[in-house]
Amino acid sequence: MDAQPADDVRGLRPGRDEVIALGPADGLPLSGIRVVGLSPPADRPARETAAALADTAGPGPHRILGRDAVALWWAVDRPESVVSLVLEAPTALHEEPLDEDLIARLPGCEVPVLVLFGHADPQAHRGRAYRRLLPRCTYALVHGAGADVRRDRPAQYARVVGDFLARDVLFAIGGDA
């Protein structure tokens, strides 16, 4: 695990409410939020990997950044351990072979999910499928960004992801509580 400095951030309790990134956490433009990177092994089925990671991470609850089926399986199988999920340019619902078991479970998943795509990413339309299947999904288009949102629009990424991690579904409400 590699960690970034913990500072105070609205709604997050440093040290207790760290965010888990499935993949490398360095380079994330999320200053003030403690992000822990977990690297899933690539050679196991997504569902098994998710279970192993959830065991490693403990009961949480956790906020998870991911993009593939592992993150979604974690939310589906261990919803009590997941506060919210951010999927950045996710591929889970479009990779062959399709994980029909996962797709069938998504309408029952109550975990708040933010799906981020760059507006200029040719794959941005894929975000619609998550919005249709997940009952508490926000499908966000980041203007000026292509396939790498955090690199192309770091300020927008930080603001939106930071706010979603802090407030999950209340993210829909504008203004400053």
Place this chain on the structure above:
Amino acid sequence: MKFSAFNPFPVYGTEADPARWPVPPRYSAPGLAGDGLARAWELCDLADELGFDYVSVAEHHYHPRQMTPNPLLMAAALSQRLRSAGVAVLGVDLPLTNPLRTAEELAVLDVLTGGRLLVGLFRGAPNEFLAYGTDPYRSREAYEEALDLVRAAWTEPEPFAWIGRHHEYRTVAVWPRPVQQPHPPILVAGNTPATARYAARQRCRLGLSFVSAARAAALVAAYREEARAAGWEPTADDVLCRQFALVAPSDDEADGLVRRYGYGDLTAMRAVSDPRVSRELTRAFGGTAPSTVDVLPAGPMFVGSSATVTAQVRDFVTATGVGILDLAFNELNLPFAHARRSLELFGREVIARL
């Protein structure tokens, strides 16, 4: 070749100095706006009857010259009035208001017109940025983002959040969807080579206004070249140009009316009260204004008898490749009877010859 009759909806008979901007509301005496509206409807109905393809409106603020601060209101009324002509909104000043509200209203307007809506999504002229205190300094970037947002709002089938530098909306789900799919034709103002090329890259139609034939030809060439580079070929309908027209029984009479009333003299029409404000706004726009500031004509493009104007229109279209002419026949300074006759002569004698 298609024709559109532009109506600015002037409020006649005020005591105000039309060279000022803004014009004090105290000059809007009771009844004047209604009188202006009745005359405007008369011309709109006539254009419809004469076979014009569109009747068009534009957004302008704080001036009796144009009673269309929200052109969509007049467009909605027109939609319930015109029998065969479509409605062209040319255009909305996109940076001035909430782009989602604009997307919603235009979608409803597309329903109201039965899918006969043509819409210009423009950046707006510099002085319009004073109307609501809109930031002109980043208006190019904000405009381009808003254009992308409106199109996303019209085409995304699922609710979405828009995260931009200039606009952020966390729940977007515009109802209804436009009748025209994927959305009504969009014109982008392209009075400079850079903006004409931008229109082509966006696969939008090109909207020109009050430019000479030589300048229009150069802009259309830039537009077509950029479109080809982007992998598409514009048709004639993709290029629209607004011009003033004045048709009279003879060339001499038409010329005399232009001189007497200063008809079509945009140098006299564009006014911001303080010249320093005007210069700064132009600078804020990047030094070159998007539409009419650089090359304002001091008179109408098409003037004369119907035979003369027919030849002028033919030459202009041949030289430029413009496919839709959006023509102004009425203006605050021109007495209504002359405007009405001009429109009628154009409809009956010019369109018939083209």
